[in-house]
Amino acid sequence: MTNVLAGLLADLAAESAVLDDLVDALPAPDWARPTPAEGWTVAHQIAHLAWTDDWTLLAARDPEGFGAALDTRFGALLSAGVNPVDEGATAGATEQPAALLARWRTGRAQVRTALAAVPADTRLPWFGPPMKPASMATARLMETWAHGQDVADALGVTREPTARLRHIAHLGLRTLGFAFAVHGRTAPEAPVRLELTAPDGELWTFGPADATDVVTGPALDFCLLVTQRRHRDDLALTATGPVATDWLPIAQAFAGAPGKGREAGL
Template identity: 75%
Template sequence: MSEPTAAGGVLDGLLADLRAESAVLDGLVAGLPAEDWARATPAEGWTVAHQIAHLAWSDDLAALAARDPEAFGAWLGGNFTEPPAAGADPVEEGAREGAAAEPSALLARWRAGRQEVLDALGAAPADVRVPWFGPPMKPASMATARLMETWAHGQDVADALGATREPTDRLRHIAHLGLRTLGFAFALRGLPVPERPVRLELTAPDGGAWSIGPAGAEDVVSGPALDFCLLVTQRRHRDDLALTAAGPVATAWLPIAQAFAGVPGQGRRPGG
């Protein structure tokens, strides 16, 4: 048997963290009565059921992309047109259709789908690029993106239920992704992609320090890692977070930071 590669070891760790993050959210919804699945979340028009349905829908597509890139490309070309078809929004439709199922069936679907993602990414060659809604990603980056999505939609569910989740070191993956998507956030809005690098100086959940990005960068974002992750997933408004930006690029980036693929979201209102 061959020894695991360094890339394989990184992917194994990411998949373990994705599994753990999914389990936290599963613990929030597994015992909910049916009426609580219908609770409104901070995402306009989306209930708890919509949030889980969206994760199930996107997990199904992530597994398809990893296992059959051509089939995923055909699905993408048939469902996301440019310009968009009038009234068509596959994301909203996927959430709406999934949320109409009985909670037990929806939960079972999400559990099966997220295991499919773990299996598909674990079996994919480490250097292959998996197609997605944004740029194609290697399996490790796809696992990071799935972890980010699970955490972000889990925040919506936690907010709806009045629950508080304990932040963990898994946030470091989301922080890395948030920094890597800096250029994407500018390009998505038709803005020039900055050439100056940005560094993150974040306080970890255990009180330690995380420094992410070039050591010599003059543009720096600092503050709690949790706050930065809430910002780049657009789960809290910039004004409600203890983040500071030094330098013109960091200052311009924070209001538009976005770690997820797709059109820019409206984010949360201050105090929301």
């Protein structure tokens, strides 16, 4: 296992622990609290993470089986007019909170072990483009943080931003072309540079230094944007250049169809 992947998996464990602390002692009725994601409770959020971990394990341990399951299980649900992601979250949300929490804990630990065993250059199948284990770990960290934000918002909790946001910010930039593609638009050729203020005040930079398209602002705000946890108008981000300006309203660091995002002012 490379040092990069080891660090990512450690950060994934740490991010998972932050969310775990929010729900560990949560009374059973509070698992039914609505979150900002329409129709999803706290239980739905944890169930979704557990569901995604199951698919991650399948991709890491049995790539061919992942493809077959995607064709059959996903295909059957889609043919029936059912969103597989919503179905997975809804099914998990019916479990008793203690059982759901235990399942999520077991699954996320298995994911870290499974990804650590995958050769670094192996591309694992996924719902979007195939990913190497380091990218898969980054995606799991991003999702854990994003769904953790939904839970924190539901519980009225403000989480302390950490240096782990750097992984999400980097992923947000790497998925720029994908964000344009899922909106039926050609990916721009001009590069974009990020100049983001980290939680400790350090300046994080990504992208060519001579890029004319630049996004500046707090790293936290950028991560909230690319995970679609806050509306563009509610964030202190500045876009310079046509590509950066066009990108921010459609940015998404997650696979799948474009999300609905959040309404302004919420």
